[in-house]
Amino acid sequence: MNKTSPTIDFLIIGAGIIGITVALELRRRHPQASISVVDKEATPGCHASGRNSGVLHAGFYYPADSLKARFTRDGNRMMRRYCRERGLSINPCGKLVVATNDKDLAGMDLLRERARANDVILETITPGEARERVPELRDPRAVLFSPTTATVNPGEILASLVKDAREQHIDVRFHKPYRGRQGNGIRLGNDRVEPGYVINAAGLHADAIARDFGFSQTMAIVPFKGLYLKYALKNHAIPMNIYPVPDLNNPFLGVHYTLTADGTLKIGPTAIPALWREHYHGFSGFKAGDMLDILRRQGAMFWHDPFHFRTLAFQELAKMRRGALLRLASRLATPPGPAAAWHWGPAGIRAQLLRTTDHTLVMDFHFEGDQHSFHILNAVSPGFTCAFPFAQFLCEQMAVLTK
């Protein structure tokens, strides 16, 4: 791209997993089109796509009529195949979901129902069988086993997809921030371009960019920070992922054990309300306007208290202490080693969409668009798992809008 406004058929803002898989799907549909993906950062994976848990979810958490349910099962299968074909790391270790009290038992029934409706394998095993697989389990009331849950290395996959895109003559540029609209064009860094169609896959900033195009009028992103504790040693007796039964009224799955693709054990994540969009640590990414905006939205959530936000916020803040997080994990299974062997890993931030009209969280993926632009909002977990079939679906929606 240069300053003379070259023609680009499709301009995608954001080179995360969503932007790149959408670019690849557009290439499949439009072999001759010029496609550009721009990202403000210097390298791939600086935000959610490089900072997530790396779990390929199976698809039993989501109601059957949701987009998440539609794409998780197939996304899991497609991402596993992609990893196999490219020789990328994958740990097909599976996952236990553990009920520790009576309330959890009702939650488990709902998970079984959703697994059936979504055609996802979810086995009920006895606590004894579960203990044979994970001797460190703590006195479970009931246990489910998901054989198709796996873990991958998200950064490795994203780098491979960027390479695929470049090989398919998709122009992927880093250090190219979207800076706003200018007449019929778009300002990208110091350049101005006039793309045929704009696709906004900007993660934490997608709502602000959407507003420049007249969309996301009653929606706003509120950031939630996810922190993990990492176990320093590889020799431990936890051979798979272990999750609690989640409260399906809130979008977070609760503190769990993740066994990464390279066998590292992690506990987390938290879901702490972040004070600005890129509030990873200290004052990184600080923007005063951003903070005031986010604080205003969090204040409204605190006041109106939808989905018990007040309780959630206090519970999550308490998890910032290592001891508290380890205690929560020990309800599922005894954490190996002394507390000093657990260290905080890099934070990730969820770009969670909020309805500003009633202060409720949007639970499903969300998108808006017209014949000129398309905006992908709320690509929250399990967005990484869903990426391939979700990108196909998004491109179908764009085709309908531009017909």
Ligand SMILES: Cc1cc2nc3c(=O)[nH]c(=O)nc-3n(C[C@H](O)[C@H](O)[C@H](O)COP(=O)(O)OP(=O)(O)OC[C@H]3O[C@@H](n4cnc5c(N)ncnc54)[C@H](O)[C@@H]3O)c2cc1C
């Ligand atoms: C803590 C955490 C744990 C998670 N765990 C899982 C999991 O286990 N499994 C799973 O399936 N999903 C998980 N997810 C969800 C998953 O990571 C996301 O759904 C997915 O990464 C979203 O991808 P994206 O491309 O929309 O966003 P991003 O990866 O954030 O990409 C957006 C890109 O847009 C760029 N950008 C932003 N503004 C601009 C601008 N103005 N100009 C140019 N570029 C811009 C950014 O630099 C960024 O690279 C998790 C997420 C988090 C935060």
